[in-house]
Amino acid sequence: MTAKYERLLEYLAETTDWVTAGELADRLGVTTRSVRSYVTSVKTAAKPLEVIASSTSGYRLNREAYASFLAGLRVRDAEPGSPRDRVHAIIRGLGDAPDGLDVYDLAATMYVSESTVEADLRKAKLLVEDAGLGLTRRGSVVALTGSELNRRRLLSRLFRDESAQGFLDLQNIQREFLSGDLTAFKSALIEMLDGNGYFVNEYSIDNVLLHIAIAVDRVAKKQSIGPGDEDARPASATVRDVAAQLDGLVRAHFDAGLSPRELDYLSVLLTTRVLTPGHDQPAEAVADSYLEPDDLAAMRRIVRLASEEYLVDLDDEDFIVRLSLHIRNLVARAQEKSFSRNPMTRSIKSTFPMIYELAVFIASQIQRREGIVINDDEIAYIALHVGSHLERQNLREERVTCAIVCPNYYDMHVILRQRLEAELGSELQVDVVITRADVDWAALSSDIVVTTISVPAARDNVVVIQPFLTKGDIEAVRRAITTVRRHRRRMLLKDELLQYFDERLFRRNLHAGDESAMIRTLGDSMVALGIIDESYVEGAIERERMSSTAFTDTIAVPHAMAMSASRTAIAIVVNETPMTWGENRVNVIALIAFSSSGRRAFQTVFDQLVEVFSDRDDVQRIVRRATDFASFIDELVHVMDT
Structure with a gap:
């Protein structure tokens, strides 16, 4: 399926209600005619399954049929004849053939024409070059060029692309690359690491298991890491210790012997992506054993700045030491441009925007200090550290x-x-x-x-x-607790939020070429009122480049990280037709300017503004009915009161 078809189905999957063609058209950025075409195509592809139900009310997903349809797609993509599988098969074949492959032989093997293979090679070339590799051609023979490590990274990417979003399936990895039991190997590996006093990152370990499986497969095919592939620096004592124990596990579970280079490479992946030392050790002992004093001092300074800017209590030595260990590994990954994937990034960002924003602030300070780039997945890992610390403090909600x-x-x-x-x-x-x-x-x-x-x-x-x-009674009481908490938050938001809107800063159906242009347009209206200066606008654009502020599918909340406004205010745009913002399409854009005196309001306003505009039906109501500033406030109050 194309990205548009997938987004249509994903959007329908978000609700059990009927969704109109107009709403889908807005969300996808296409015409209603295109929506009807997409629906017809999906129905045709899914036959005899009834994936999408149609009525005068719009469209609705049949969830059981959709699940069966997705399962069928995964099977179909694994078959030799699918276009994506052909491209991936060509790349894998080139990786296993040092002397290259003949185009005519490929066509005969895949039962397709030479022109089809040529078209597939053009697609393969884009993937290959993006991985730092190349394709060379001599007559009809095509060969893959580049380092062994880059070849393995490409294999890893291809496999992840073929997998469903989220956590990797160990059984699929095993079928593709191994003859041994990968689940048993994982259990033994975790037991070994836990016994050595390491925290294990379950979000990342399966990605490293994929690299281990690829390494075993490649070495069996006489494709080993060369002298120029691995890090020139000598392996640390920690890496050598992990490598020695990893060697025993690989031999026992896969009957394979890896070279010291291979084991060091895999152990570096484990120590920088999966492991944090110091389990069951006091923070002081962990810091003395594993952290440089300058790095720890820098993290204390960054945490202090974050605490001052966002008025939260992060002054906890255990938290700072654990975060410092994580950042040490993050910096090592970033220097190699080899980031850890985080299957929870999107949900963390949309569910806990304030915690994610704190993580963005910390990441921005680390970027400046280390001269690196930190992506959304890595920011989400920092957010997990921050969120778990704040949760332990029980700062979120009172009983x-x-x-x-x-x-x-x-x-x-x-x-x-x-x-x-x-x-x-x-x-x-x-x-x-x-x-x-x-x-x-x-x-x-x-x-x-x-x-x-x-x-x-x-x-x-x-x-x-x-x-x-009864159990039903307990659930009823729990639902009542949730309702009270939601009402508390809404009322607090109502009291805080409404004072920050200004009729002069409200726009409807205002469009701009991209995120930066929209931020500048809204920023100019705030500059004209003396609320902010040009540096705040540039700061908001810089913040946007770090990580998209589209925290949900409906609202973007651009802002600068410096609270330098003369007063706290919100410039807001409500558009009937959504605009592209990062990977989302949003109907509402709210540029927030915070003053230093408004720090205490930041968490309330920021978190709850995102929450109010995260409900699809509420947003659609506001978009339809908020024709001017007065009606916008009326609709906002109505949504907050319900």
Whole structure:
């Protein structure tokens, strides 16, 4: 499928509601006629499966049929006749043939014409050159040129491209490259690493297992790393230790012997992508053993700056040491332009925009210090460090207060309270237990009321449960807690956010050529009002280049990392037709300018603005009805109040 077909199906997969052709056209940046054409093509390709249902209300995905369709696509792509598989097969064949392959032989082997092979070679050339390799031609013979390491990196990329998004499938890796049990090897490897006192990054280990599988396969085909391939620096004691133990595991599980060069190369991948030393050791001991004093001092300075800019408490030695170890490996990867993939990047970015923004700030400081480039996947790993630290501090949300109404009968109310606190104690604080049946419901001020008796008048915050708590009751209370928290956030946002909008900074159906042009256009309106200067605009563009501020599929929130505005304000554009922003197409663009005095509002406004505009139906309502500034505010308040 083309990218447009995939995006259509992905967008339909995001909702269980009907989606109109117009909405799909806006999201894909095409006409409604094209949408109908795409739907027809998908239906034809999926027959006899009914993947997309059509009606006067629009289109809706049949999820069971869609899952079967995707499974069929993966099987089809693995068949020798598919176009992508032909290109990948040619590249793999060239990698296994030092003297090259004959075009006519390739055509005969694949049962296609010579012109088809020539077209496939042109596609292969783009992939090959992007990996730092080349194709040479002598008559009808084509050969692959370049280092063995680049060949392996290309194989790794091809395999990942053939895999579904997210975590790699170990069984697929095993079928492609190995005869041994890769799952058993992984278990033994983790046990060995854990026994040596390492934290293991489960998000990255499967990618390194792919490299190990490729290495075993290539060495079996007499394609080993050459003297010019590996790092010229001597291996560290850590790498040598890991290499020695890795050698034993590879021999035991795959009956293969790798050279010291191969083992050092794979051990460097493990130590820079997967391993963090110091498990069960105090932070001070870890720092003394594994970190340079200058690096640790630099990280303390960066963390202090982040804490001051975003008013969060990151001053924790264990956090700083663990993050420093991660950054040490990140810098090593960046210097080799060999980043770790993170299958959670998109969800981290859209679900925790403020934490991701903190990670962007930290990454920007590291970039300047080290002279490197840090991509979105690596920023998301920093966000995981920051988020887990903040979660441990329990800064995100306070517990919800609860009143229990349970008429006295022996100790039923005591048992009920104990069960609730055992199940939901980290989220719920019981502040009153009423054991009478004549309840003054209006006098109850707790966030939620959990009652075993019916309530005369319906109340949104009341959960009626059984006298003996069931699993269904627990889930009902948990849903009520979620609703209260969401309402709290919305009300806080409403109080904070509305004061930052200005009719002079509201635009509808304003379009620009690209992200930078839009930022400049919105920035000029703020400059004219004396809110920011040109340096803030340039800072917002610089921030955008680091990582797209399209945190969801509907809104982009460009901003500078310096809080230098004269006052906090938001310039906002609401467009009926979305514009391309990074990898997304967004209807709403909100340029935020924060003043130094507005630091305390930053987290609330930033996080919750993204949350409000993350609901597809809410955004569509605002886009349709916000025809001017007054109606925009009305619709925004309505969305926040619901």
